[in-house]
Amino acid sequence: MSTRHVAVIGGGYAGLAAAVTLARHDVKVTVYEAGKILGGRARQLLHPQLHTSLDNGQHLLLGAYQTTLALAQLVNPDTTPWLRTPLQLWTQCGLQLTAPSLPAPFNTLFALLTAQGISTSHRLAAVKFMLKHRLSGFKLAQDRTVTQLLADQPEHLIKLLWEPLCLAALNTPAATASAQVFLNVLRDSLTRGRQDSDLIIPTVDLSAFFPNPAADYVRQHGGEILTGHRIKRIASDAHGYIVNQISHSDVICAVAPHQASALMTELPGLEYVKQQLTNFSYQPITTIYLQYPPDVRLERAMTGLNGTCAQWVFDRGISHQQRGLLAAVISTAGAHSILNRDALAQHIANELHQTFGTPSTPIWHQVVVEKRATFSCDASLARPSQQTPLANFYLAGDYTAGDYPATLEAATQSGVKCAHLILANLIH
Secondary structure, three states: OOOOEEEEEOOEHHHHHHHHHHHHOOOEEEEEEOOOOOEOOOOEEEOOOOOOEEEOOOOOEEOOOHHHHHHHHHHOOOOOOEEEEOOEEEEOOOOEEEOOOOOOOHHHHHHHHOOEOOOHHHHHHHHHHHHHHHHOOOOOOOOOEHHHHOOOOOHHHHHHHHHHHHHHHHOOOOOOEEHHHHHHHHHHHHOOOHHHHOEEEEOOOHHHHOHHHHHHHHHHOOOEEEEOOOOOOOEEEOOEEEEOOEEEOEEEEOOOHHHHHHHOOOOOOOHHHHHHHOOOOEEEEEEEEEEOOOOOOOOOOEEEOOOOOOOEEEEHHHHOOOOOEEEEEEEOOOHHHHOOHHHHHHHHHHHHHHHHOOOOOOOEEEEEEEEEEEEOOEOOOOOOOOEOOOOOEEEOOOOOOOOOOOOHHHHHHHHHHHHHHHHHHHHO
16 A cells, blocks of 8 residues: 555545545545535435435436446446436426437437427527537637527527526526536537436435445545544645644545635645635525325426426436435525525425426425535636645545536546546656
8 A cells, every 4th residue: 555645625526536546546545524424515314303315405417427427336336326317308398308329419419309399490409509519629719608608599499498408507597607618518418428418316315326335445445434523724744734633645625615715724825726716606406305195206207397496306206216205406596595494395396286286285395405505607717726736735626627517527527636646646
């Protein structure tokens, strides 16, 4: 095993991706997590009375998210903890896109050309949009907002297709969202490999999906996972860094931007990085869990909603074998923010009753509001590099420099990149 001892601060997807990658290469690693449950903003929650396993947010992955899927498979060698289906987008207002088993990008183009619920002219406009940006390599000379990017698209198509996709992918309103990041997601998910457009829904809670088995993997390879350990300061010494009164050769800071900035106060040479960290604003995600009788079931695991408060509804009876449990998702802030949790749950229950004929009142409900669920992925946002000016001090998190918005894939990619930077130093 290497003589280096790496401290990973933060036991979310980014930190654990780094830890697994280092442990796999026989580098000693200690993960410090302030909470009792691993996963960060993608973790298991328990219903306080019923002990039903929920999540602090309902996550959807794409087949293009290969880093996350590869890591999840590595630490879950005996199972595949997700439901994978070819691209199917269904909304209650009639929009339907289904990708056939054709090579990319023909599967996506065929899905757009045969889409139901929109006119022929709108189908052609969507195809023209995709072809135009494929020819340019999905690259913009200068970033702009998604609204500006879609200026030539029909308004009805924007409302029905593009804006919901933007909200789902970037969790940022199209009026401020980065067009370049939006194009990056379209490029990787819809035009590269046929399976890259697959929709992937975890079939276990988000801690069991990757964080918990990742922790087991790290321990099996000689590392430590310390939960309930909040790190308040990082100091430098002759050998590297002092974390939790222990000397470490390297530090990967894998916490949220506002938390990372607070940990850097005693470290020199990071003034510009700390300034970058103050530039972030945040978007909430609200998940409303509604438990109905076990015979209540939707036609699909995921359905889009249009003209309602919630944008998506997931049937966890299909994905998680939690019969009768629906999870409605509201991206970003909005008028719903003024409602108390009971009123919001009943409002969503009314919407689902009118849309799907579910019972008007659920047996129980649980509303989860993640106020800083994602960073606001605004146009021209400067995101800090994983490698900082300070030797052997790295940043990991979905907010760091990369092609993707705040997703599990952006988080795991950043963690793996930090690990590879450390491994490269070992070789040199």
